Amino acid sequence: MADPYSKPGLTLVSTPIGNLGDISLRAIEALRSADKILCEDTRVSKRLLEKHGIVSRLSNYHEHNAKLVRPKIIDGLKAGAKIVLISDAGTPSISDPGYQLVKACIKNDLKISTVPGPTALIAALTISGLPTDSFYFGGFLPNKRNARRKKLLEQKELETTLIFYDSAKRLLNSLKDANYCLGERSAAIARELTKIHEDVQRGNILELIEYYERNGPPKGEVVVVIGPPTKKPNVDQKELKLMLQELLSNNSLRDSVKLATDKLGVSRSIVYEQALNINKE
Missing domain, CATH: 3.40.1010.10 (Tetrapyrrole methylase, N-terminal domain)
Structure with missing residues (x-):
């Protein structure tokens, strides 16, 4: 035929x-x-x-x-x-x-x-380690911050995995906007898929921000995969502050945040913000 x-x-x-x-x-x-x-x-x-x-x-x-x-x-x-x-x-x-x-x-x-x-979006999704049963593809993230944040906020209530294309030079700013608009979520950044230097960085959004601040932006275009929102228990701010004060006296800020987050099971962004405030005191 x-x-x-x-x-x-x-x-x-x-x-x-x-x-x-x-x-x-x-x-x-x-x-x-x-x-x-x-x-x-x-x-x-x-x-x-x-x-x-x-x-x-x-x-x-x-x-x-x-x-x-x-x-x-x-x-x-x-x-x-x-x-x-x-x-x-x-x-x-x-x-x-x-x-x-x-x-x-x-x-x-x-x-x-x-x-x-x-297609790059499916290739990135399948190796991201994030839920694949339901996802939203938003194309390229806008160049300008206001437009980018507007687009991210429009998807904030979607209980599904989000996928975007982005350029390497804008990636760090895009991740910061994603953290601002969407809060703490698991995410993955995929680049050079199927090539010799294929690379996928996984973690929550703040961890990825820290990674690219330390190592610089990747090269080329990337696929940004962001997991659905996760429900976190309410945090007792007094308990959190006391715990962080003790942890920060013996550990780095990064390690203290990780230890407190793991122990309390709360949003890392909340713990990180409290840790920064303590360091400023």
């Missing part, structure tokens, strides 16, 4: 998120059979095609030209072309203008098929 991509229409093909070996046989065949391949950056996509010996005409389709070239793509599909849409990495239509092309195809009653595969 002929595969859907062998017929005229638009096919969305997932490509590797890092390791070029993570491409399916169907994806390779779909790329080989295409009359045209739409991509974000021809230089990036050319490397993937050359690795698999695929010769095909690449054409740019990205957020800066999508509105201009979309009508021409629709005309080509109406004329019977087999067109493949890919992204630089992962599944097209996620955090890119691919969905607008799909919407235009639906409006024009054109055939659409998919060759599924890698």
Whole structure:
């Protein structure tokens, strides 16, 4: 039976998120059979095609030209072309203008098929160690603090795992905003997934803030995975203060906070704030 991509229409093909070996046989065949391949950056996509010996005409389709070239793509599909849409990495239509092309195809009653595969958000979620039965994907976190905090606060009441894309240079500020807006939660930061330097840092948000303050920001784009809110018991502030005063006399602030948090089972952010106040006295 002929595969859907062998017929005229638009096919969305997932490509590797890092390791070029993570491409399916169907994806390779779909790329080989295409009359045209739409991509974000021809230089990036050319490397993937050359690795698999695929010769095909690449054409740019990205957020800066999508509105201009979309009508021409629709005309080509109406004329019977087999067109493949890919992204630089992962599944097209996620955090890119691919969905607008799909919407235009639906409006024009054109055939659409998919060759599924890698996507960074699912890869990060599955190795984060955080709940996977329910999650919210919020795309890229905004550049500006006010917009970023607004977006985080909108998801505060969701009892589900949150996933965002972010840039390395903004990560520390994003984590601080997440701590401010969402409170103490478990989280994971995934970067360079499937590559040689694949790295996943896990802990609560404050621990991750401390880690990146010590070690500096990571390189490249990252996936931020934040666990659902956890219900913590109420804390007796007097008991907490007495415990911290004793702990701080013999331990570092970091160790004292950890010991008190573990013993009382309360929010680390509350303990940390109290410890800072004691140090200022």
